[in-house]
Amino acid sequence: MTLTEKLEQVKHLFVEMGQALIAYSGGVDSTLVAKIAYDLLGDRALAVTAVSPSLLPEELADATAQAATIGIAHKIVQSHEMENLNYTSNPINRCYFCKSELHDTLNPLVLELGYSYVVDGVNADDLHDYRPGIQAAKERGARSPLAEIGVTKAEVRQLSQQLGLPWWDKPPQPCLSSRFPYGEEITIAKLHRVGRAEIYLRNLGWENLRVRSEGNTARIELPPEKIQDFILTTDLPTLLSTFQNLGFIYVTLDLEGYRSGKLNQVLQQIAAR
Numbered sequence: 001m002t003l004t005e006k007l008e009q010v011k012h013l014f015v016e017m018g019q020a021l022i023a024y025s026g027g028v029d030s031t032l033v034a035k036i037a038y039d040l041l042g043d044r045a046l047a048v049t050a051v052s053p054s055l056l057p058e059e060l061a062d063a064t065a066q067a068a069t070i071g072i073a074h075k076i077v078q079s080h081e082m083e084n085l086n087y088t089s090n091p092i093n094r095c096y097f098c099k100s101e102l103h104d105t106l107n108p109l110v111l112e113l114g115y116s117y118v119v120d121g122v123n124a125d126d127l128h129d130y131r132p133g134i135q136a137a138k139e140r141g142a143r144s145p146l147a148e149i150g151v152t153k154a155e156v157r158q159l160s161q162q163l164g165l166p167w168w169d170k171p172p173q174p175c176l177s178s179r180f181p182y183g184e185e186i187t188i189a190k191l192h193r194v195g196r197a198e199i200y201l202r203n204l205g206w207e208n209l210r211v212r213s214e215g216n217t218a219r220i221e222l223p224p225e226k227i228q229d230f231i232l233t234t235d236l237p238t239l240l241s242t243f244q245n246l247g248f249i250y251v252t253l254d255l256e257g258y259r260s261g262k263l264n265q266v267l268q269q270i271a272a273r
Helices: 003-017 028-044 057-070 094-113 124-128 132-139 145-149 153-162 188-203 224-233 236-246 262-272
Strands: 020-023 045-051 073-078 210-214 217-221 250-253
Touching (some): 003 028, 020 028, 020 094, 028 153, 045 057, 057 073, 073 094, 124 145, 188 210, 224 250, 236 250
Parallel strands (some): 020 045
Antiparallel strands (some): 210 217
16 A cells, blocks of 8 residues: 555544544654644544653643644643552553553543544554553554554654654654663652753754663663764763763663663563573
8 A cells, every 4th residue: 555545544534533532742643643633624633632740841842832833722631640550660561551541531531522532643563562552542442543554653754744744753752751671660750850861962962862761870872873973072071960960870871772662672581581
């Protein structure tokens, strides 16, 4: 199926739905879904962003600005996954409890406003990764138009560019809880610390990155081709001081470089035992 045909199929799904409440994070996937839904459904499409300590304020600001650019109505709600020990204890299926909280928050809104579904931005590639949150969403009746039609992440970016969305190449920004190794307790203070560290690096001009946090150690991940430039151009003593002021003691640079879902490699080791 060509990309044009896939887009038409996604549009057809929205026409069949007749209305759409979108679980909208501001990432490139859910923003594309919001754009298509709004173009077809107008005021029968609503983007809803759930706010919690695992979402950077800067990400919420981006989501709000993008929704305004599209024109879609945007509602902000609070989610409370930090009150769930099944989430904060950070088990390997942490995302299941996060998405359970998200959809348990959104589904009453669906009923209140008379919508039929919550629609999310899960794409076809997500189905081949370890994503326990997808199961939680399905159990609660969510629809995933991109995944249903087989739209991949690369195609999401292509379609976003074709539709004139200026953030088509926006780096992925999963929730801040993904920065911690499984089993390490997640706290609001730790989320704030790692979020401020990443914003500091972004403000230096490094966009596609992660600051992984383990205990008192921060591990910076950058694309492999950027590592040498980072070492040569960054004021390392100032960076170290900044991170230590945030509460880290040790600051390291991952020589392998950034790779999405990197912390999941421990799951392969567990499976191999």
